[in-house]
Amino acid sequence: MKAVVYERYGSPDVLELKNIEKPVPKDNEVLVKIYATTVTAGDWRMRKADPFLVRIFAGLFKPSKVKILGFEVAGVIEEVGAKVRSFKPGDSVFADCEFKFGGYAEYKCFPENNSVIVLKPSNVTFEEAAAVPIGGLTALRFLKQAGVKTGDNILIYGASGSVGTYAIQIGKYFGAHITAVCGTANTEMVRSLGADHVVDYTKTDFTQLDARFDIVFDAVGKTSKPACNKLLKPGGRYISVKGNPKRNANDLLFLKDLMESGKLKPVIDRKYTLETIREAHAYVEGFHKKGNVVVNVTGG
Known part of the structure; x- marks a missing residue:
């Protein structure tokens, strides 16, 4: 599968589009074919190791814990593990990758857990849904x-x-x-x-x-x-936003309900592709984006 990988800290030029092995879901996981992801402040700060404390989390001299950025995604479930009961192949979903990242790829596995992955509302696009979690x-x-x-x-x-x-x-x-x-x-x-x-x-x-x-x-x-x-x-x-708010397991479901009722509408400033993701990072790092910057991965 295609994925944007980074092996060292630095400018957007460290992001490289490569072919890597497609993940296989564990018994309690679902495999999502990613249609859209985003570029957030968290992504470019991880890429640049800014602030320096990023290195404590990701690797002191080079990124070792996270090689594929991407904080949030939307897509379609392609495969489910043997113990998964809440989802089925073909379900449209959106998800929070949390600090595992991994959204800059054609596929990613998620645990069957509605605090990180939920069904996508039918009244929003994959691009819009991908821009909601973070x-x-x-x-x-x-x-x-x-x-x-x-x-x-x-x-x-x-x-x-x-x-x-x-x-x-x-x-x-x-x-x-x-x-x-x-x-x-x-x-x-x-x-x-x-x-x-x-x-x-x-x-x-x-x-x-x-x-x-x-x-x-x-x-x-x-x-x-x-x-x-x-x-x-x-x-x-x-x-x-420099703080650390308390999390609730139902927060993502709450946002899903707001979108379904028309009370929450994502703002999308610009759209890019995996091939132009360096440009997306440069734009977001400039601190002038309105709402969200979306990256189209495939389909949708």
Whole structure:
């Protein structure tokens, strides 16, 4: 099968398209033919070993634990293990690869576990479904950790990125009032997702707003709690993607339900292929993407 492999840390040029052995599912696993994956910040940071702590996880001098990147996928189950009961060949699914990665390939095995793989809603494409697990789960888990509830005033800094676009929609689902901070080019897009108020950071320093918020969510990891303290109401919560939110086994199913009901719609900025994945990495690393960048692997 075709897969994008990296054997050393560095620029997008370290990514190489190769032919490798197709995986075989264990008794409790399913084999997914991947139709689409994405390029996330986690992918390029692993590729570049930025921050340095990546090397502690992946390999000090070169990547040894992970050779194929790709954090999230969507595709069709081709084969199931002898003990699998929840899925069957032909099922359309989307999945969170977690820190095993492996999405930049034509096939990947997943355990039969609805915390990482679930059936794809019929009302979204494979490209859209592939873009949900990482950004969607991150937004959901941080907002739940902050105790989001009806009537909350939430400020989302970095509202036009993957996590930010999902945070707007999930916050609205929970009945919150959303103030979105983004650049000029993305103001209309975040409004279309449900933002009640939009702050253009190129024209206004959002940290100097007079409004006060129940939750300030740094969805890109570029500000800090001290910088945002004056924005918080007494008892208000500051959350950042630099943190580590608590996971729930039903989170991916929750996002599936939101998509099926039309309350969650992935934003796709650009589309690439495995052959052009170096260009995709360079673009995402530039910090200017809107929502998600998708890579078409096969079919779909």
